[in-house]
Amino acid sequence: MGAYGRLLRYVAAIRSEVALKVLIGVAISATYIGQALVMAKAVSVVFVGGSVADISRYLVIALMAVFLRGYLTRVMESYSKVMAAKVKNKIRLTIFDKILRLGPSYLNNKRSGRVQSLVLDGIESLEPFLVYYVPQIITISITGLAIGIYLTLLDWVTGAIIIVAMLLCVIVPYLTVPLVSRSIVTYWSSYAMLNAQYVDAMQGMTTLQAFKASRVKGVELADNALAFYRQAIRNTTFSLIDSGLMMILTSIAASITVAIAAFRTDIGIIPIIAVSAFLFLAVECARPMADLNNYWHNSFLGLSVAKELFEIVDKNLEIIEKEEPDRTSLDLGLPSVHFSEVIFAYHGGGKPAINNVTLDIKAGETVALVGRSGSGKSTIVNLLLRFYDPSQGKILINGVDIKDYSIEYLQSKIAVVFQDTYLFQGTIAENLRMARPDADDNTVMAAAKSAGAHDFIMALSDGYQTIIGERGATLSGGEKQRLAIARAILKDAPLLILDEATSNVDAKSEALIQKTLESLTRNRTTIIIAHRLSTIQHADKIYVLDESNLAETGTHHELLQLKGVYADLVDAQRRGDGHE
Ligand SMILES: Nc1ncnc2c1ncn2[C@@H]1O[C@H](COP(=O)(O)OP(=O)(O)OP(=O)(O)O)[C@@H](O)[C@H]1O
Numbered sequence: 265m266g267a268y269g270r271l272l273r274y275v276a277a278i279r280s281e282v283a284l285k286v287l288i289g290v291a292i293s294a295t296y297i298g299q300a301l302v303m304a305k306a307v308s309v310v311f312v313g314g315s316v317a318d319i320s321r322y323l324v325i326a327l328m329a330v331f332l333r334g335y336l337t338r339v340m341e342s343y344s345k346v347m348a349a350k351v352k353n354k355i356r357l358t359i360f361d362k363i364l365r366l367g368p369s370y371l372n373n374k375r376s377g378r379v380q381s382l383v384l385d386g387i388e389s390l391e392p393f394l395v396y397y398v399p400q401i402i403t404i405s406i407t408g409l410a411i412g413i414y415l416t417l418l419d420w421v422t423g424a425i426i427i428v429a430m431l432l433c434v435i436v437p438y439l440t441v442p443l444v445s446r447s448i449v450t451y452w453s454s455y456a457m458l459n460a461q462y463v464d465a466m467q468g469m470t471t472l473q474a475f476k477a478s479r480v481k482g483v484e485l486a487d488n489a490l491a492f493y494r495q496a497i498r499n500t501t502f503s504l505i506d507s508g509l510m511m512i513l514t515s516i517a518a519s520i521t522v523a524i525a526a527f528r529t530d531i532g533i534i535p536i537i538a539v540s541a542f543l544f545l546a547v548e549c550a551r552p553m554a555d556l557n558n559y560w561h562n563s564f565l566g567l568s569v570a571k572e573l574f575e576i577v578d579k580n581l582e583i584i585e586k587e588e589p590d591r592t593s594l595d596l597g598l599p600s601v602h603f604s605e606v607i608f609a610y611h612g613g614g615k616p617a618i619n620n621v622t623l624d625i626k627a628g629e630t631v632a633l634v635g636r637s638g639s640g641k642s643t644i645v646n647l648l649l650r651f652y653d654p655s656q657g658k659i660l661i662n663g664v665d666i667k668d669y670s671i672e673y674l675q676s677k678i679a680v681v682f683q684d685t686y687l688f689q690g691t692i693a694e695n696l697r698m699a700r701p702d703a704d705d706n707t708v709m710a711a712a713k714s715a716g717a718h719d720f721i722m723a724l725s726d727g728y729q730t731i732i733g734e735r736g737a738t739l740s741g742g743e744k745q746r747l748a749i750a751r752a753i754l755k756d757a758p759l760l761i762l763d764e765a766t767s768n769v770d771a772k773s774e775a776l777i778q779k780t781l782e783s784l785t786r787n788r789t790t791i792i793i794a795h796r797l798s799t800i801q802h803a804d805k806i807y808v809l810d811e812s813n814l815a816e817t818g819t820h821h822e823l824l825q826l827k828g829v830y831a832d833l834v835d836a837q838r839r840g841d842g843h844e
Pocket residue numbers: 372610611612613616617635636637638639640641642643644
């Protein structure tokens with residue numbers, strides 16, 4: 265089914281609202297038709313020399329129709345907004361849910377500005393089609409049919425001309441679809457590209473300024489804005505030509521109708537009142553047609569965006585959940601983790617990010633993963649969280665393949681402190697409660713205290729209610745990391761992953777956090793990824809990765825004695841020439 269047909273399914277989801285809107289639309293048309301008929305009557309009364317009282321009566325009825333229409337139009341407009349909010353919300357939820365299920369691997373290859381344009385502006389542009397065009401075409405079918413039948417009964421020749429003209433008005437705009445849609449697709453692409461570049465420039469503002477590249481980026485943005493402007497003008501031109509053609513077509517049809525009706529009256533086939541009826545009703549047929557054409561043009565952007573939206577809806581999930589997934593085996597004591605000859609390569613990544621890696625982490629152990637940058641440590645975490653599935657090999661937790669677990673259940677049992685802490689626009693308390701929404705204030709505060717975050721939070725203007733900017737823009741790297749640790753403490757999951765957990769904090773905070781982490785790891789199975797090798801000397805086991813392969817395994821002392829990769833890393837760190 266094409267994008268149009270699929271969009272209609274969303275209209276079906278709000279069918280009662282559409283039905284009510286059509287009803288109001290028909291009522292509005294009825295006021296137009298009523299007014300036209302009354303005016304026709306008034307004009308014919310003038311011709312036969314009727315009294316002023318008669319004419320005034322008709323004019324009063326016409327005036328009442330005008331007021332009633334004004335009221336109904338207002339009701340319909342506000343109702344349209346409610347409908348629009350409902351249907352757009354429904355589509356946004358569907359897309360958002362799908363993107364979440366597609367997971368990080370999907371977004372890795374996308375520009376965030378592009379996805380943002382699609383989900384926000386793209387869905388916004390569906391409103392004219394879903395909320396205006398579709399109800400209008402149903403309304404026109406009903407009222408057009410009624411007027412057509414009425415006029416055909418008055419005079420079938422003139423009535424037939426009006427019906428043919430109305431059909432042409434619906435069909436003709438479709439003939440320009442190939443031309444206009446090409447132009448709109450280009451328009452949308454240049455808009456999405458401009459948006460993506462803008463978001464990119466905003467996010468990388470500090471880098472641009474540090475490298476004095478703001479001007480170059482500004483010129484690039486200006487060029488793209490110009491291209492977008494040109495495309496917008498081209499679209500408007502197409503739209504105006506099309507609307508102009510429609511206006512000419514409807515005017516010609518109305519004039520021919522009235523001329524033929526006048527001629528047939530003159531030769532005595534139809535009465536004079538019929539000419540007046542044709543005169544006014546022909547105009548009433550043209551008006552909703554012009555509206556329809558308008559809605560059609562406004563719908564075009566949405567219709568081209570819809571294809572892109574449905575590409576997301578149709579995208580196959582790479583991470584598929586089992587039909588009746590396991591939701592219990594992770595509750596059986598502390599988890600053990602086993603990687604069995606796991607191989608994994610990212611899409612477009614070329615060589616495997618981890619190659620034939622076997623790990624054996626016993627329940628309650630604290631193990632460390634170390635290795636040079638790019639050796640595959642974070643990839644192991646990504647696989648454990650099922651952001652990706654291994655190309656070969658198996659990952660077992662508590663002896664069960666992680667593919668057999670419900671993804672939500674699996675992820676609820678793992679607390680991670682990522683290298684790059686993501687904080688959302690909102691209060692500190694809200695950001696912490698993400699880990700456990702039902703946590704009361706005391707529990708939130710206790711977690712922050714344990715993570716060494718309480719003091720700096722209290723020093724902020726509104727304490728836990730302080731709003732932190734997007735991505736925690738108003739906090740230092742170390743502060744963000746302590747909030748991330750507090751989140752992990754709040755989550756209270758049996759498997760804890762600390763990815764470079766203390767890399768962003770000063771020596772004093774690090775000592776404090778180390779103490780917290782020691783108590784935190786006591787009743788958990790913990791995987792620590794650390795470049796500061798001093799912090800993992802007491803780990804039960806250290807796995808050393810080297811160029812995607814597992815190079816060495818052992819305790820700190822055993823590995824030092826091996827005088828291999830680990831000993832080199834420790835040596836390099838001692839000499840103070842960086843982490844590697
Ligand atoms: N999303 C991705 N797409 C493609 N390749 C990736 C992706 N993420 C990581 N890689 C590649 O996979 C390899 C392993 O990366 P990984 O992030 O696991 O290393 P790491 O040991 O955690 O490095 P670091 O200590 O610098 O964080 C690297 O070669 C990296 O370039």
